[in-house]
Ligand SMILES: N=CN[C@@H](CCC(=O)O)C(=O)O
């Protein structure tokens with residue numbers, strides 16, 4: 001698709017080079033005011049100030065007067081593939097039970113695993129595709145999807161195959177993460193180490209053989225998987241070329257960040273609880289911290305301390321954690337708003353965390369995350385709005401007019 005956008009009020013996140021932004025670097029959001037942008041063959045071909053706009057070109061043109069164009073959001077942490085929902089647990093929590101108590105009663109991840117095991121691959125694809133279509137329309141233009149609601153070989157492979165099929169059918173980049181170690185299934189109750197061995201010896205080789213994942217994940221948390229389990233899983237993944245992206249410090253800091261850093265994890269995700277020692281460990285590493293603020297909103301748990309992370313001159317990424325238990329929502333616009341409202345991030349920091357830095361968290365910085373020549377034309381065109389700060393300010397409202405994936409409109413095709 002070839003396309004010329006002209007009269008763009010503001011073209012955001014314009015960068016000639018890729019760079020993971022750290023600490024104070026995240027304050028800067030490079031923009032061109034009164035701009036144009038040329039899309040050729042689904043990629044960003046050129047852009048500039050209106051004074052140099054090639055309006056003479058014979059191609060489809062979009063007048064973006066009063067509107068903003070920015071790269072699509074990158075959602076680097078989701079569990080978008082799941083079967084059914086868990087609104088009953090939501091009501092249980094309103095009535096006083098905690099997330100941990102619900103999990104101990106066999107609810108939580110095990111509840112989702114039961115539903116998923118009973119769902120056919122076709123039906124799982126249908127439910128997941130609907131969610132993917134919805135998040136694309138909300139501006140997500142690259143996404144990571146985890147397994148972890150299967151917890152048997154068959155069901156974990158089923159999830160990853162659905163992710164692969166979505167990747168084949170849709171034009172946005174999809175990265176897949178194997179999360180066999182999400183919870184200990186009932187069949188292994190009381191014998192966690194046997195389940196870990198099952199993951200390493202039986203599941204992982206199949207996942208790798210069928211090329212079903214780029215990353216490996218583990219829920220490193222009290223009551224789920226400990227430091228030893230975490231290390232075993234990360235090292236096993238490494239043998240198959242899978243880098244780790246781990247769930248850590250959601251409820252407790254048990255040393256998972258140190259382990260992740262020692263094992264060169266690509267990212268550590270959640271971090272609602274973060275100690276000075278955790279920050280120091282991160283400072284010595286290339287591991288990227290990822291915050292999931294809608295999980296904090298939904299579970300009423302602390303927000304990841306963004307200011308502390310940025311003051312430590314670390315990078316920060318924002319993602320949704322879209323899943324049926326702790327975040328039944330995949331709206332990246334809400335994430336950017338929550339980051340500003342609840343984590344005290346500036347709009348510039350939040351937009352950087354949800355675009356260019358997020359691309360690094362799934363190793364897609366060469367393809368998406370900024371307005372850079374040669375990157376995919378995965379773009380958000382806003383409605384007429386006064387400024388980019390209006391996006392997080394006017395939270396919960398939709399200000400997107402169109403989303404383009406490789407230059408193709410997704411809302412009004
Ligand atoms: N914490 C672990 N996994 C998911 C939630 C899982 C669930 O409750 O189904 C998360 O990232 O929040």
Ligand SMILES: [Zn+2]
Pocket residue numbers: 077078079247321323
């Ligand atoms: Zn998660």
